[in-house]
Amino acid sequence: MPEFTTLEHENLNKAVYGALCDALIQGRFQPGDRLKIRDLAEQFGISVTPIRDAILRLANDEAIIFRSPRDIRIPDLSEGRYREIRAIRIKLEGLAAETAAQVATSADIEVLERILCENEKAIEAGDRLKGAELNQAFHFMLPQIAGLPVLNGILRRLWLQMGPHISDAYLPGGRAMIDHHYPVVEALKRHDSGAASMAIVDDILLGGKPILERIERGAERKAL
Amino acid sequence: MPEFTTLEHENLNKAVYGALCDALIQGRFQPGDRLKIRDLAEQFGISVTPIRDAILRLANDEAIIFRSPRDIRIPDLSEGRYREIRAIRIKLEGLAAETAAQVATSADIEVLERILCENEKAIEAGDRLKGAELNQAFHFMLPQIAGLPVLNGILRRLWLQMGPHISDAYLPGGRAMIDHHYPVVEALKRHDSGAASMAIVDDILLGGKPILERIERGAERKAL
DNA sequence: ACAAGATATTTGATGCATCTTTTTTGAACT
DNA sequence: AGTTCAAAAAAGATGCATCAAATATCTTGT
Missing domain, CATH: 1.10.10.10 (Winged helix-like DNA-binding domain superfamily/Winged helix DNA-binding domain)
Structure with missing residues (x-):
């Protein structure tokens, strides 16, 4: 089939x-x-x-x-809409991480670790675009590992909608965009669904702070 | 904005x-x-x-x-894909019900009750199409009440993907498609987020049984 | 300088022709 | 009857012309 x-x-x-x-x-x-x-x-x-x-x-x-x-x-992204997208991602990426933790192979974990390693270099080099790309690659791996193509499609669309804000938030976000990736990978190694889910949720919340700040600054500029 | x-x-x-x-x-x-x-x-x-x-x-x-x-x-719907869609719906409609319970007005609840009343008549009359349409209207109301347009868009797409299976599953499903709608509405009246979320999850699981049975029967026919 | 109305230009929607690739059909052979 | 191959037909992608509606610009008046 x-x-x-x-x-x-x-x-x-x-x-x-x-x-x-x-x-x-x-x-x-x-x-x-x-x-x-x-x-x-x-x-x-x-x-x-x-x-x-x-x-x-x-x-x-x-x-x-x-x-x-x-x-x-190109639409703007209101705070309300961003918060909604973030709440949806928490639910869906939590589900993806949970499921990925159950089925991840050594090869899967190697891919994630390679992404993290390259992202360290991108942050070191101040390469905003490369870093944002690798961050996305990391998030998109989880539904792939979990075998969730429908969820992958939803996530792809949400990323597009956040698009104009993501790369601009990347450097201000600094290590906040990557620090929580490590516990996600550790949880996958241990096949710990709960820990994987919690770690990705933390990553989304922490990584969302510079985006929210950017949205708020944009709203202030519009109000002037 | x-x-x-x-x-x-x-x-x-x-x-x-x-x-x-x-x-x-x-x-x-x-x-x-x-x-x-x-x-x-x-x-x-x-x-x-x-x-x-x-x-x-x-x-x-x-x-x-x-x-x-x-x-x-028109694609078929594999069991794996349907299970994935159901898992996503549980997370997202759970979130919608939870949020709707916090903000539902009397007018919102009246709309939901009217949908339920009409659906009782559709079931009584054996009107499969009408019943499926009202079932969908009920589910789509929750993100609307909750003020979650992004989630609404995701749900619309999931409904399209399940489309060829939904209306055929409706009459076999009988009261399973509607019984859990009542506790959802009761929870919204009480502004009980937890109960609303649990009730919609029950509805999705119970309502999904005839769809899974239909998918399994379809797979059997293909194996012949 | 600003506002209102008229005019010109622009822009997306749609119809349709053409091209290339794919699908379907038919003939021949076993 | 089934398979293989060739030929015919069909089907989506794309280019482009045209139309109507919307946007932008210009002119006039206050």
């Missing part, structure tokens, strides 16, 4: 979608930025159809919004 | 998407059914572009799959 997955076959639509996702997550777009289908078509050197496909998909992901039928924007 | 929502403005694309969603949830498609963009364009009496838009969106929702670049199908 084949699993319920979207086939990853290559076409312009997917390539554009991937590029726009990367740009969102890397903070290359800012809240309020306007996207125009014809502009992007010109930048990518292709017709409007695959751009339009990718844009509609991102709107479905709630990573971009149609402020009106002709006005496509 | 505007909330992060997709604006609901009217166009053919959205109309088609809504119609296909309804068809999925009402079990008018069966797992394995093939969709063809040109066929649907002919049925809806419009060009392929808005059909294609809607199809790509449903693929993004993981409600339909591209088995290959030219073969669009």
